[in-house]
Amino acid sequence: xxxxxxxxxxxxxxxxxxxxxxxxxxxxxxxxxxxxxxxxxxxxxxxxxxxxxxxxxxxxxxxxxxxxxxxxxxxxxxxxxxxxxxxxxxxxxxxxxxxxxxxxxxxxxxxxxxxxxxxxxxxxxxxxxxxxxxxxxxxxxxxxxxxxxxxxxxxxxxxxxxxxxxxxxxxxxxxxxxxxxxxxxxxxxxxxxxxxxxxxxxxxxxxxxxxxxxxxxxxxxxxxxxxxxxxxxxxxxxxxxxxxxxxxxxxxxxxxxxxxxxxxxxxxxxxxxxxxxxxxxxxxxxxxxxxxxxxxxxxxxxxxxxxxxxxxxxxxxxxxxxxxxxxxxxxxxxxxxxxxxxxxxxxxxxxxxxxxxxxxxxxxxxxxxxxxxxxxxxxxxxxxxxxxxxxxxxxxxxxxxxxxxxxxxxxxxxxxxxxxxxxxxxxxxxxxxxxxxxxxxxxxxxxxxxxxxxxxxxxxxxxxxxxxxxxxxxxxxxxxxxxxxxxxxxxxxxxxxxxxxxxxxxxxxxxx
Amino acid sequence: xxxxxxxxxxxxxxxxxxxxxxxxxxxxxxxxxxxxxxxxxxxxxxxxxxxxxxxxxxxxxxxxxxxxxxxxxxxxxxxxxxxxxxxxxxxxxxxxxxxxxxxxxxxxxxxxxxxxxxxxxxxxxxxxxxxxxxxxxxxxxxxxxxxxxxxxxxxxxxxxxxxxxxxxxxxxxxxxxxxxxxxxxxxxxxxxxxxxxxxxxxxxxxxxxxxxxxxxxxxxxxxxxxxxxxxxxxxxxxxxxxxxxxxxxxxxxxxxxxxxxxxxxxxxxxxxxxxxx
Numbered sequence: 001x002x003x004x005x006x007x008x009x010x011x012x013x014x015x016x017x018x019x020x021x022x023x024x025x026x027x028x029x030x031x032x033x034x035x036x037x038x039x040x041x042x043x044x045x046x047x048x049x050x051x052x053x054x055x056x057x058x059x060x061x062x063x064x065x066x067x068x069x070x071x072x073x074x075x076x077x078x079x080x081x082x083x084x085x086x087x088x089x090x091x092x093x094x095x096x097x098x099x100x101x102x103x104x105x106x107x108x109x110x111x112x113x114x115x116x117x118x119x120x121x122x123x124x125x126x127x128x129x130x131x132x133x134x135x136x137x138x139x140x141x142x143x144x145x146x147x148x149x150x151x152x153x154x155x156x157x158x159x160x161x162x163x164x165x166x167x168x169x170x171x172x173x174x175x176x177x178x179x180x181x182x183x184x185x186x187x188x189x190x191x192x193x194x195x196x197x198x199x200x201x202x203x204x205x206x207x208x209x210x211x212x213x214x215x216x217x218x219x220x221x222x223x224x225x226x227x228x229x230x231x232x233x234x235x236x237x238x239x240x241x242x243x244x245x246x247x248x249x250x251x252x253x254x255x256x257x258x259x260x261x262x263x264x265x266x267x268x269x270x271x272x273x274x275x276x277x278x279x280x281x282x283x284x285x286x287x288x289x290x291x292x293x294x295x296x297x298x299x300x301x302x303x304x305x306x307x308x309x310x311x312x313x314x315x316x317x318x319x320x321x322x323x324x325x326x327x328x329x330x331x332x333x334x335x336x337x338x339x340x341x342x343x344x345x346x347x348x349x350x351x352x353x354x355x356x357x358x359x360x361x362x363x364x365x366x367x368x369x370x371x372x373x374x375x376x377x378x379x380x381x382x383x384x385x386x387x388x389x390x391x392x393x394x395x396x397x398x399x400x401x402x403x404x405x406x407x408x409x410x411x412x413x414x415x416x417x418x419x420x421x422x423x424x425x426x427x428x429x430x431x432x433x434x435x436x437x438x439x440x441x442x443x444x445x446x447x448x449x450x451x452x453x454x455x456x457x458x459x460x461x462x463x464x465x466x467x468x469x470x471x472x473x474x475x476x477x478x479x480x481x482x483x484x485x486x487x488x489x490x491x492x493x494x495x496x497x498x499x500x501x502x503x504x505x506x507x508x509x510x511x512x
Numbered sequence: 513x514x515x516x517x518x519x520x521x522x523x524x525x526x527x528x529x530x531x532x533x534x535x536x537x538x539x540x541x542x543x544x545x546x547x548x549x550x551x552x553x554x555x556x557x558x559x560x561x562x563x564x565x566x567x568x569x570x571x572x573x574x575x576x577x578x579x580x581x582x583x584x585x586x587x588x589x590x591x592x593x594x595x596x597x598x599x600x601x602x603x604x605x606x607x608x609x610x611x612x613x614x615x616x617x618x619x620x621x622x623x624x625x626x627x628x629x630x631x632x633x634x635x636x637x638x639x640x641x642x643x644x645x646x647x648x649x650x651x652x653x654x655x656x657x658x659x660x661x662x663x664x665x666x667x668x669x670x671x672x673x674x675x676x677x678x679x680x681x682x683x684x685x686x687x688x689x690x691x692x693x694x695x696x697x698x699x700x701x702x703x704x705x706x707x708x709x710x711x712x713x714x715x716x717x718x719x720x721x722x723x724x725x726x727x728x729x730x731x732x733x734x735x736x737x738x739x740x741x742x743x744x745x746x747x748x749x750x751x752x753x754x755x756x757x758x759x760x761x762x763x764x765x766x767x768x769x770x771x772x773x774x775x776x777x778x779x780x781x782x783x784x785x786x787x788x789x
Binding site: 038041042124129180195196197198199221222223224225227228231232234235236237255394434 | 528530533537565566567568573576577632635636639640643646647648649650734735736737739743744747752
């Protein structure tokens with residue numbers, strides 16, 4: 001029997017060792033290792049809604065325009081310049097002498113093929129909705145494209161940073177199915193191997209038109225468990241991790257092997273108050289009650305003590321990094337006496353009890369703790385909340401869509417990486433939108449005006465008016481803009497990116 | 513599994529028509545019995561449908577990841593046996609001595625340790641502090657050490673205690689006395705006569721424990737970023753990717769049934785009485 005066991009054990013070990021794949025021909029010095037929590041669905045960025053796809057897309061593909069991480073402004077990439085011919089026509093000049101990874105030249109025909117593929121409803125590409133304002137794409141010559149839009153489209157330039165350019169040859173000859181696993185871009189890195197749910201190996205594109213990346217290889221490892229990611233960072237197995245929980249920052253910074261870097265990110269957190277009465281009649285339909293709620297809570301204190309400073313106070317839902325943000329508008333300041341008076345004036349001298357729907361801290365760190373702190377402050381002025389917790393994001397979102405949320409519920413919005421006030425006002429504050437529990441025709445009017453002119457100065461004025469209205473009407477209970485925390489190994493130079501897109505081609509070895 | 517998979521496939525700001533279109537696309541607008549019939553009739557032919565999330569056949573996704581999980585569980589099993597057999601026999605032979613107490617204490621501690629915690633501790637000690645082994649991943653023999661130890665350590669205590677009580681029971685039997693009387697050396701008595709008989713309950717229980725082992729693999733795989741079918745299942749549940757979940761559950765059930773069949777046959781090999789009976 002023991003002989004049998006020994007033979008069995010050896011057999012297992014042999015099988016186990018036999019499956020070990022070849023080590024890639026790379027050394028630690030020329031490789032940067034990046035960890036993500038879950039793998040992406042496919043290598044076809046327009047056909048996915050995941051942030052991982054956006055990130056990987058940036059490393060292997062190029063966009064027509066790209067954001068400058070220092071200034072936050074959108075600048076040239078595959079497009080070198082753009083201008084309006086009239087209110088509904090944009091002309092874009094393309095960079096010459098750019099090649100796809102398969103050697104074919106990048107031209108206006110590729111731009112047209114990319115947009116045509118995404119815009120055709122038959123193709124069922126997920127990103128279609130983001131670009132549906134574009135009616136047609138016309139090739140003027142090899143280096144010039146014209147876009148016709150459905151009405152004025154002020155977000156055109158922003159949206160150019162959100163669609164990767166794919167090759168006409170690949171789209172026509174290889175087809176959709178093939179493109180799901182085989183990216184052919186013009187970007188700084190090329191895909192060598194994708195081992196699903198395990199690892200992506202990228203190699204530098206030596207024919208890249210832009211600055212050459214410092215590291216020859218990028219390994220993207222999928223590590224689901226956050227504690228393991230942090231251990232790997234400290235053990236030297238990984239160089240860059242994102243979404244570090246605030247309470248782990250100290251562990252990393254004291255390890256001597258790595259450090260943290262934080263950046264404001266384009267996501268605003270707030271509590272929706274059911275002003276529209278979508279889930280039934282409730283006290284928040286009174287403006288004074290909503291104002292009282294905003295005055296009751298010490299948001300600054302919560303940012304400082306609960307979030308360890310990882311939040312930027314906002315006066316409304318508009319994020320400080322979004323176009324149209326009005327820095328002159330001051331947030332509510334805690335004033336319990338004024339809050340109580342407003343409640344009494346609204347007919348609630350003894351306060352009231354109300355439901356408060358919350359969810360898991362998937363996108364918003366420390367959500368349970370901050371919600372508790374807010375509840376406590378609200379109770380002090382007489383707004384007694386009864387928390388209802390729905391841990392799964394899917395069912396939580398369903399409740400909100402189906403008018404089944406509570407009069408107060410937690411919400412945050414990531415703008416789909418469009419740095420423009422319109423990206424939150426339209427989706428989360430306009431009457432009748434699936435996730436908006438606020439309805440004010442005066443605001444709807446301003447939102448419509450903001451998206452119907454290309455004059456950016458005029459748009460700034462419109463959004464300033466909109467924010468004043470939202471603030472004075474206390475549309476929601478305003479909280480903060482989020483900050484992201486990255487963990488970075490001490491062997492590389494890198495900084496937290498403000499658009500949450502990790503670009504491995506800007507990582508450099510740290511000078512010793 | 514509650515909820516609507518379409519919510520995860522479309523951006524939050526997608527319109528109602530877009531949602532309806534996806535429902536049609538996935539066949540979610542059809543009555544339940546139609547959906548079930550479609551599923552069942554295709555599943556028996558090995559077609560579990562396409563993953564809604566990754567747009568690839570669910571069967572392929574699960575099959576791709578099955579080996580990693582099987583290797584891990586087998587390696588865990590080997591670790592469990594390597595730990596449990598000598599300790600169990602030793603504890604039985606030195607019954608009521610300090611050796612026995614130590615082994616029992618180890619077993620109790622092992623059974624009380626959460627897998628998750630043990631995994632993280634192993635990583636901190638061997639990867640972060642000593643930098644001797646990789647913290648996570650898959651590919652070389654070094655990658656196997658921590659996860660298989662972690663998984664094996666969870667199974668070892670119960671196995672050890674079974675071996676111990678089995679050997680104690682057998683050592684008191686008449687045929688052991690006979691063997692000794694014939695002049696068989698003590699090690700041979702233990703290995704050939706006592707252990708062989710004590711094995712039967714151990715193997716039977718190990719077969720039953722295989723399901724538990726796969727359950728433990730879910731935690732171990734998550735902690736060590738092991739690309740196995742267990743993490744795939746958990747992730748698919750989170751993504752509401754029903755085809756993959758269905759396929760994984762059915763295939764894992766198949767594995768457990770097969771293992772138990774092998775165990776039954778093995779018991780027959782060891783004990784001729786069962787075979788002929």
